Amino acid sequence: MRGFNAAIEDCNEIHDKIDAMKDEDREEDAPFYNKIYARAHVKRAAAYTWTSEFEKAVTDFNAVIETAKYAAVFNEQEIEAFKADVERIQMRSASLKHKQEGDFQFYKSDLPGAEGKYLEALELDKENEYALANMGVVHLKRLEYDECIEYSSRALSQIDNFYNDTKNFLSNNILEVKILMRRAKSYEMTNQYENAKADLDKCLILEPKNGEANNLLKHVDAKLNTMMFGKYKAEADDHLRNKKFVEALESYEKCLRATKKATTLDNIAIYVNKLACLLFLDKLDLVVIEANDAIRLIKNFRNRAETSAVSKEDRERLRQMDLRVSVRRGNALAKLQRTTDAITELERALKIDPGNA
Numbered sequence: 001m002r003g004f005n006a007a008i009e010d011c012n013e014i015h016d017k018i019d020a021m022k023d024e025d026r027e028e029d030a031p032f033y034n035k036i037y038a039r040a041h042v043k044r045a046a047a048y049t050w051t052s053e054f055e056k057a058v059t060d061f062n063a064v065i066e067t068a069k070y071a072a073v074f075n076e077q078e079i080e081a082f083k084a085d086v087e088r089i090q091m092r093s094a095s096l097k098h099k100q101e102g103d104f105q106f107y108k109s110d111l112p113g114a115e116g117k118y119l120e121a122l123e124l125d126k127e128n129e130y131a132l133a134n135m136g137v138v139h140l141k142r143l144e145y146d147e148c149i150e151y152s153s154r155a156l157s158q159i160d161n162f163y164n165d166t167k168n169f170l171s172n173n174i175l176e177v178k179i180l181m182r183r184a185k186s187y188e189m190t191n192q193y194e195n196a197k198a199d200l201d202k203c204l205i206l207e208p209k210n211g212e213a214n215n216l217l218k219h220v221d222a223k224l225n226t227m228m229f230g231k232y233k234a235e236a237d238d239h240l241r242n243k244k245f246v247e248a249l250e251s252y253e254k255c256l257r258a259t260k261k262a263t264t265l266d267n268i269a270i271y272v273n274k275l276a277c278l279l280f281l282d283k284l285d286l287v288v289i290e291a292n293d294a295i296r297l298i299k300n301f302r303n304r305a306e307t308s309a310v311s312k313e314d315r316e317r318l319r320q321m322d323l324r325v326s327v328r329r330g331n332a333l334a335k336l337q338r339t340t341d342a343i344t345e346l347e348r349a350l351k352i353d354p355g356n357a
Contacts, residue, residue, distance in 0.1 A: 004047040011044035031072065038070040042082070049085075054093040061086050095125035102134060111138050129158040133179050145186035152183035173206040180206075181213060188216065193224045228258040229266065236273065245277040252277070261293075263300040265317055271297065272321050275328040284332040291329035298322050323352045 018026065018037050026033050045060035061082050064070050074082070102117030115138050121131035132155035139147035159176050180199045187196035197220050203213040236251030252274045259267055271294035278287045301318060330345035350356060 002050075004050045007047040008044055008051075011040040011047070014040040030069075034069055035073045038064050038067075038073045045085075049089055049092075052096070054089050057089050058086050061089075092125050092128070095121045095128045095131065098124065099128060099131045099134065102131070106134065106138070111141060114138055127158050129155045129162075129175070132158065133175065133182075136179065136182050140182050140186060143189075145189045148186040149183055149190075152179050152186070155179050156183070177203050177207050177210065177213075181210075181216075184213075184216060184220075188220055188223075191223075193220050193227065196220045197224060225258045225260075229255050232258065233266075233270070236270075240273060240277065243280070245280045249274060249277045249281075261297070263297050263304065265301065265314060265321075268294060268297050268301065268318070268321050272324050272328075275325060279328055279332065282335075284336050287332035288329060288336075291325050291332070294325045295322075295329075298325070319352060323349055323356065326352065327356075 014036060018033050021033075041060045041064050045057045045064075048054070048057035048060065064074065065079055065082050065086070098117050098121035102114045102121065105111075105113035105117055115135065118131045118135045118138070121128050122135070125131075132151050136148045136151040136155065139145075139151060156176065156179055159179070180203045184196045184199035184203070187193070187199065197217065200213050200217040200220060203210055204217070207213070232251045232254040236248045236255065239245070239248035239251060252270050255270045256267060261267060271290060274290055275287055275294070278284075278290060298318065298321070305315070305318075326345055326349035330342050330349060333339075333342035333345055
């Protein structure tokens with residue numbers, strides 16, 4: 001459960017209880033007590049390693065490796081594995097010292113110096129997630145986004161290897177969140193918005209109140225929606241040209257979902273094209289309903305235009321779309337034999353464009 005300090009305390013208690021026994025009591029079942037004592041050494045060594053207390057970890061492993069009475073507890077293969085662990089721990093310790101020297105250079109704004117130390121750390125321990133993460137920071141500072149993504153991904157891979165099975169037990173995800181944020185920023189800067197969104201979603205699962213992640217996610221979502229809008233609109237327009245009205249309607253609906261029916265000229269244009277599809281499909285009641293939504297958007301846009309600068313071209317575009325919505329709504333009402341309503345709607349269209357045939 002990654003409760004390393006609790007594991008250390010338990011192992012200390014095991015040793016204390018066995019040490020407190022009388023010699024004759026302990027000798028009566030020496031193989032059992034030696035086994036328990038030795039295994040507590042190994043588990044404590046692992047816990048010390050995870051808490052970066054490397055000297056204590058090496059001391060515990062060596063106590064097992066060098067003590068003859070534990071020879072019956074562990075076989076030769078296990079002893080060799082402990083020796084390899086000691087070498088890895090010592091390498092990790094040395095690697096972290098280089099990483100710390102790199103941090104000092106980084107805080108002095110000496111990016112080349114920091115990079116050099118981080119690379120030295122990785123030469124000793126290529127799996128050092130802290131050095132990998134900080135190399136990502138160096139590249140992010142230099143606006144080298146692809147390199148930031150590469151190092152951040154390597155760091156996150158190490159974290160996943162360490163913690164994936166027990167992530168639910170962890171309350172401290174600071175390092176992972178930091179790395180995800182760095183990679184998300186780099187993805188955003190290289191227009192990889194789907195990847196950026198995935199990283200930000202992970203950040204907010206680990207740290208729901210992260211304000212920076214929430215703000216960046218809003219920006220990324222807006223970019224994604226713009227991209228999706230363009231993609232679906234191109235599909236819909238192509239279907240409309242080929243008179244595939246059902247398929248066009250589906251794609252136009254996707255456009256509106258992507259933008260959440262915001263009050264924009266582009267969304268009004270989508271409604272205009274939807275009305276054309278619905279008329280061709282003879283879905284007259286839907287034409288009237290959708291036209292009402294379109295007219296509401298037009299009114300909202302016109303009200304907004306009164307308080308903000310809108311170009312002459314956009315005003316003319318709005319007028320033309322308003323005209324088409326009104327004509328198509330009037331046609332639908334006429335086919336539904338709602339004659340009075342149809343006349344009223346077409347009179348409205350003539351006010352927009354008096355010379356319209």
